[in-house]
Amino acid sequence: MSEGTLYDKVWDRHAVTELPTGQTQLFVGLHLIHEVTSPQAFGMLRERDLEVAYPERTHATVDHIVPTADQSRPYGDEAAEEMMSELEKNVRDAGIEFSSPETGDQGIVHVVGPEQGRTQPGMTVVCGDSHTATHGAFGALAFGIGTSQIRDVLATGTVAMEKQKVRQVRVTGELGAGVTAKDVILEIIRRLGTDGGVGYVYEYAGEAIESLDMEGRMSICNMSIEGGARAGYVEPDETTIEYLRGRDAVPEGEAFEELAEYWRSVRSDDDAEYDDVVEIDGSALEPMVTWGTTPGQGVGVTEPIPHPDELPEDKRETARQAQEHMRVEPGETMEGYEVDVAFLGSCTNARLPDLRRAAEVVAGHEVHDDVRAMVVPGSQRVKAAAEREGLDEQFREAGFDWRGAGCSMCLGMNPDQLEGDEACASSSNRNFVGRQGSKEGRTVLMSPEMVAAAAVRGEVTDVREIAEVATA
Numbered sequence: 001m002s003e004g005t006l007y008d009k010v011w012d013r014h015a016v017t018e019l020p021t022g023q024t025q026l027f028v029g030l031h032l033i034h035e036v037t038s039p040q041a042f043g044m045l046r047e048r049d050l051e052v053a054y055p056e057r058t059h060a061t062v063d064h065i066v067p068t069a070d071q072s073r074p075y076g077d078e079a080a081e082e083m084m085s086e087l088e089k090n091v092r093d094a095g096i097e098f099s100s101p102e103t104g105d106q107g108i109v110h111v112v113g114p115e116q117g118r119t120q121p122g123m124t125v126v127c128g129d130s131h132t133a134t135h136g137a138f139g140a141l142a143f144g145i146g147t148s149q150i151r152d153v154l155a156t157g158t159v160a161m162e163k164q165k166v167r168q169v170r171v172t173g174e175l176g177a178g179v180t181a182k183d184v185i186l187e188i189i190r191r192l193g194t195d196g197g198v199g200y201v202y203e204y205a206g207e208a209i210e211s212l213d214m215e216g217r218m219s220i221c222n223m224s225i226e227g228g229a230r231a232g233y234v235e236p237d238e239t240t241i242e243y244l245r246g247r248d249a250v251p252e253g254e255a256f257e258e259l260a261e262y263w264r265s266v267r268s269d270d271d272a273e274y275d276d277v278v279e280i281d282g283s284a285l286e287p288m289v290t291w292g293t294t295p296g297q298g299v300g301v302t303e304p305i306p307h308p309d310e311l312p313e314d315k316r317e318t319a320r321q322a323q324e325h326m327r328v329e330p331g332e333t334m335e336g337y338e339v340d341v342a343f344l345g346s347c348t349n350a351r352l353p354d355l356r357r358a359a360e361v362v363a364g365h366e367v368h369d370d371v372r373a374m375v376v377p378g379s380q381r382v383k384a385a386a387e388r389e390g391l392d393e394q395f396r397e398a399g400f401d402w403r404g405a406g407c408s409m410c411l412g413m414n415p416d417q418l419e420g421d422e423a424c425a426s427s428s429n430r431n432f433v434g435r436q437g438s439k440e441g442r443t444v445l446m447s448p449e450m451v452a453a454a455a456v457r458g459e460v461t462d463v464r465e466i467a468e469v470a471t472a
Contacts, residue, residue: 107379117247
C-alpha cells in the first residue's frame, strides 16, 4: 500500500477508529448538502430523535432542481418546490448555514464550497453527490456519499470508509494552445478507462497540473469519478494558498499564515510510495471531444473515431451501440458533427475563468441559426462577477441565453433539457444516454472553449481554427 502520500496523511489524521467491518471511521471536516439527497437523511434523524452533531461543519445550497430561467417561488415544478421547502425547513431547524437564492451566494455545491473558502487543504469533505471529488483540487480528501452515510455524518460527524490504493497520474510538459484542464481529464479517462480507477484515488501531479489555476485543477478532480476513482486530489501549493487568501471562511493575518504552513505540511513526501504511477505527455494533447456515450469514449478533435474491432473485446459491443446512438462512423473525425444545443455550465466548467475563455472565443461571432445556446454560471457570485466584467453582454450579443445559477442541463432534473434527438455540445461531465433529459438526445463532452466554437459554427469545431487561444 501507499505510504507518505497526502492521502495517507489526511486519512490517518482523521481516523477515529477501525470498525469490525474493516472500514475506518473518519471524522468529517466539511459536510456539504443540497436539496436532492438530504431530505431522506434528515427524516431518518427525526425517526430516531437525533440532532445534527456539527451544524457548524455543515453547509447547504440548492442546485440540482432549481430553475435557471425563472427562479421565482413557488417553482413551476411541484416536486422541485417540495424539495426546496423541505431543505429550507431542515436547515432552519438544525441551525445549518444555507446559501439560498436570496443570499446571493446560491450555486452548484461544488462551486459554492471552494469560492467561499470552506474547502481547505488537509480536510475531509463529503457530500451526497458523486462529483464531490472536485474539492480534492485543494489537497482535501473529498468523497461522494449515499443517503445513509449522509444520515451518519449528520448524526455523528463521521463516516465509515474503506481505504483505497493511490495512483499518481503525472501529466508532464506544457499544454498547447487551446488545450485545457478538461482536455487533460478526458485524455486520462480515455487512457485509463472509466473503470481504471476502481480501488484507487488519483494524485494528479506533473508540470502540466502544477501550471493550472485552481479552477482548472477543480475541473480535473471533478471528473475523477468518471474514471472510476474514489477520489482525486492535487497537492496544495502557493497557487492554492493565494486562491484561499481573503475568502469568507478563512482567517486573516497571522492565523492565515499559520494555517498555510499546515496546508503545506500535508503534501506528499518526496519519497512517498505509490501503488501505481502513470505518466502522460501533456504537450502532445489536443482539444478533446467524446464520440460515444461514456466519458471514456473520447478522441482528439482531429483524430479518427476508433473502429469497435480495434478496442479491447469487452468494450466492442458498447462502442457499437454508442456509435449507433451518436450516429458516428469509425474512421471519421468529430469535426463537422452538427449540434443543435450548446451548453456552457455544470460543476465541471462553470466558474469565472471558464466563462472568460469561452467569451474570448465568442467575441466577434454569432451563435449559428440552428443552435440554441445557453450559459449557466456555477453560482450567483460567478454570475455577478461575470456581469461586472461585461461577459453577460458578450454572450447575449452573440445570441446565448444568459441564465441563473444551477446544475441546469448537466443532468436534466430541472426544466433545462434536451428535446428529442437533439445533439448537444456540452461542458458538463457525463454523456450517458438520457443524462440531459431525453433518451434520444446526444451529448458531446468538450471544454468551454470548444462549446463556444461549436455554438458559433453549428458543429464540432477545432477551437484553434477560429480564435487565438492561450493555454489554460
